[in-house]
Amino acid sequence: MIRILIADDHELVRKGLISVLQAAHPEWEIVAEASNGQEAIDLGEALRPGVAILDLSMPLQNGLAVTERLSKAIPGIHILILTVHMAEPVMRQLRRAGASAFLAKNEAPMKLVAAVERLLTGEPFFASEAALRSTSELPPEEHIPIQYLLTPREIDVLRQLVRGLTNKEIATVLDMSVRTVESHRADIQVRLGLDSLGDMVRIAIRDGIT
Numbered sequence: 001m002i003r004i005l006i007a008d009d010h011e012l013v014r015k016g017l018i019s020v021l022q023a024a025h026p027e028w029e030i031v032a033e034a035s036n037g038q039e040a041i042d043l044g045e046a047l048r049p050g051v052a053i054l055d056l057s058m059p060l061q062n063g064l065a066v067t068e069r070l071s072k073a074i075p076g077i078h079i080l081i082l083t084v085h086m087a088e089p090v091m092r093q094l095r096r097a098g099a100s101a102f103l104a105k106n107e108a109p110m111k112l113v114a115a116v117e118r119l120l121t122g123e124p125f126f127a128s129e130a131a132l133r134s135t136s137e138l139p140p141e142e143h144i145p146i147q148y149l150l151t152p153r154e155i156d157v158l159r160q161l162v163r164g165l166t167n168k169e170i171a172t173v174l175d176m177s178v179r180t181v182e183s184h185r186a187d188i189q190v191r192l193g194l195d196s197l198g199d200m201v202r203i204a205i206r207d208g209i210t
Contacts, residue, residue, distance in 0.1 A: 002028040002120065005047065007040035007066065008055040008082070013105075017053060017082075017112065024113040037061025044070045049077065051116060055105075056083035056090070059190050062149050064097055071098025078119040082108055083148065090148045145207040149191055155209060157184040161197065162204045 004021065008014050014033050021028055031047050034040035038060040044052060052070055056063035067079050080101040081094050091102045101115045147155060153174075160170040167185065171178045194200050204210070 002051065003031045003047070003049040004028055004051045004053065004116075005032045005034065005040065005044050005049040006030060006053045007034035007037065007058060007063075009035050009058050011035070013055070017108065020109055020112050021116070028116075035059075037063065037066045040066045041069050044077075045073050048074050051078045051080070051119065053080045053082065053112075053116075056081050056094075057149050057151060057191065059187060062191060064094060064144060064149075067094060067097040067099050078116075080112075080115055080119065090144050093144050146192060146203055146209065147207060150188060154184050154188050154191070157181060158188055158200065158204050158209050161185070162201050162210055 002025070006014050006017050008017070014035075018030050018033075021030070031049050032043040034043050037054075037058040040052070040054060040058070041061060044066075052066075054063040054066050058066070061069075063081050063083070067081065070077055070079060077098075078101070079099045080103060081099050082103055082105050083090070084105050094102055100119050103111055103115050146158075150158065156174055157170060160173055165173065167178050167181045170176075170181045174181070188200060189195070192200070192203060194203065
């Protein structure tokens with residue numbers, strides 16, 4: 001029995017992935033759905049699925065952190081990462097963490113089933129040959145820029161924070177409510193594991209969010 005965990009903070013995305021998988025393989029069991037990274041870790045360690053399909057950008061813990069944790073906790077687990085970004089440094093870092101596949105979200109409806117089938121045969125499924133390099137060849141300090149961990153709207157908010165704008169000013173510039181700005185700001189801190197505005201600005205400048 002193939003047992004699968006799916007983690008994405010959007011319910012419609014999770015339901016769509018389940019629909020695609022079960023249409024092709026009704027015998028595959030979806031053992032759990034997680035709406036954030038910490039939930040994915042907790043459910044994964046409790047249920048020990050054979051396959052985990054993870055969004056890279058999730059609240060509480062991102063897909064990279066979840067990959068590292070589940071790879072250590074569940075030897076032999078096959079981990080497939082879904083993301084809107086396809087940068088080679090990201091793929092290489094994910095592979096080092098233990099991911100077995102890397103798929104763009106817009107390709108998921110067409111390639112998800114094939115990717116999982118390939119994983120189950122023991123073969124990796126990556127979008128770039130560069131990602132297949134031995135992990136010993138990778139720069140030890142390579143990190144994933146925050147552009148690949150935040151949503152486009154969160155990047156917009158962060159860019160305005162770097163400019164020194166208040167929540168109210170950001171709401172005006174981005175045409176959203178102050179409450180929405182506050183929500184995005186809180187999500188940014190949680191996703192990146194930061195404690196203060198100063199940390200957010202420092203990391204944003206480091207990764208070119210100006």
